[in-house]
Amino acid sequence: GDSVTQMEGPVTLSEEAFLTINCTYTATGYPSLFWYVQYPGEGLQLLLKATKADDKGSNKGFEATYRKETTSFHLEKGSVQVSDSAVYFCALSDRGDMRFGAGTRLTVKP
Amino acid sequence: NAGVTQTPKFQVLKTGQSMTLQCAQDMNHNSMYWYRQDPGMGLRLIYYSASEGTTDKGEVPNGYNVSRLNKREFSLRLESAAPSQTSVYFCASSANRYSSYNEQFFGPGTRLTVL
Numbered sequence: 001g002d003s004v005t006q007m008e009g010p011v012t013l014s015e016e017a018f019l020t021i022n023c024t025y026t027a028t029g030y031p032s033l034f035w036y037v038q039y040p041g042e043g044l045q046l047l048l049k050a051t052k053a054d055d056k057g058s059n060k061g062f063e064a065t066y067r068k069e070t071t072s073f074h075l076e077k078g079s080v081q082v083s084d085s086a087v088y089f090c091a092l093s094d095r096g097d098m099r100f101g102a103g104t105r106l107t108v109k110p
Numbered sequence: 111n112a113g114v115t116q117t118p119k120f121q122v123l124k125t126g127q128s129m130t131l132q133c134a135q136d137m138n139h140n141s142m143y144w145y146r147q148d149p150g151m152g153l154r155l156i157y158y159s160a161s162e163g164t165t166d167k168g169e170v171p172n173g174y175n176v177s178r179l180n181k182r183e184f185s186l187r188l189e190s191a192a193p194s195q196t197s198v199y200f201c202a203s204s205a206n207r208y209s210s211y212n213e214q215f216f217g218p219g220t221r222l223t224v225l
Contacts, residue, residue, distance in 0.1 A: 004152075032211045043114070043200055043216035044153075051211050089152060093212040096160070098143075100152040 002027045006090045006101035013080055013108050021075040021104045023064075023090035031094035033057075033066050033073040038087045038103070047075075047088070080108045112136055114217035116201050122223045123191045131186040131220050133201030141207035142184035143168075143214065144176060146197040153200065159184055160207045191224045198222070 007022040025031065032051045036044040048057030053068035062077045073090060085108050090101040114135045123129060135142065140161045145153040155168030159178040173195060175187045184203075188195060198221050202214040 034213070036216075041218075043218045044202075045216070046213060049211075049213065093214075096207045096212065098155075098212060098214060102150055102152040 002031065002092060002094050002097060002099050004090050004092055004099050004101040006088075007104050008102070010105040010107060013106070015082055015108055015110050016079045017108075019075070019077040019080045019084075019106070021088055021090075021106070023073045023075065023101060025071050025073065025090075025092050025099075027071075027092055027094050029094045031092040033064070034091040034093065035062070035064055035073070035075050036089040036091060036100075038089065040086070044089060080106070082108045082110055084108050114201055114203055114215055116199075116217035116220050118220060119218065120221050122225065123188075124225050125192060127191050128187065128189050129191065129222075130188075131199055131201075131222075132183070133185065133217060134183045135201075135203040135215070136182065137203060137205075137215065138181070139203035139205050139215075140181070141204045141212075142178065143202040143204075144174070144184070144186045145200045145202065146170065146195075147200060147219075148197050156186065156199075158207065188222075191222075193224045196222060196224045 003026045034049045035047040037047045048059040050057040050066035056065045087103045117132045143158045144156040157176040159165045162181045201217040204214045
């Protein structure tokens with residue numbers, strides 16, 4: 001079945017460092033891809049999305065490009081802030097089913 | 111516009127007790143979901159309701175029941191709680207489960223501990 005594999009954490013960075021969180025997927029169809037973010041004590045919030053190959057999703061300085069050839073949707077940010085500390089989930093949606101990765105905890109230190 | 115709301119936020123149960131987690135959405139969404147979140151395992155789907163009047167099992171339905179009370183409300187019931195059901199439970203909703211772009215909106219979660 002469909003699945004998502006994302007980089008295991010935790011990830012600890014200094015403020016203004018470059019962030020990459022890797023995400024790859026397996027799907028039989030043509031899924032939509034998502035990054036969700038979960039701040040401490042809260043539910044998941046949609047961070048960005050892409051619905052077809054070569055689409056780039058972006059929001060709050062985060063970006064991810066839907067790469068069909070490598071079945072990847074890596075999350076990047078050029079300069080992280082302390083307020084970006086959270087758990088990040090990669091997810092795919094295909095024919096009704098949504099599958100989540102295990103989550104990557106990011107801590108940004110001042 | 112509150113989005114997805116869940117009650118309670120925290121609950122402690124003893125093994126064998128029962129309880130119902132409540133969820134409501136005000137976005138006029140057709141589809142609703144219950145997930146559990148465990149460390150290192152991401153979110154796993156317990157049950158879903160694609161539309162009012164229907165419910166279906168997800169990946170981990172054992173030990174749970176659900177009721178789609180109306181279009182807004184979707185409850186999750188634990189009939190006889192077990193320590194393995196200690197988890198954080200999230201309710202979510204989406205406009206239409208079977209659309210090609212099925213963005214889901216999440217509630218704040220219920221942290222359940224079963225002793």
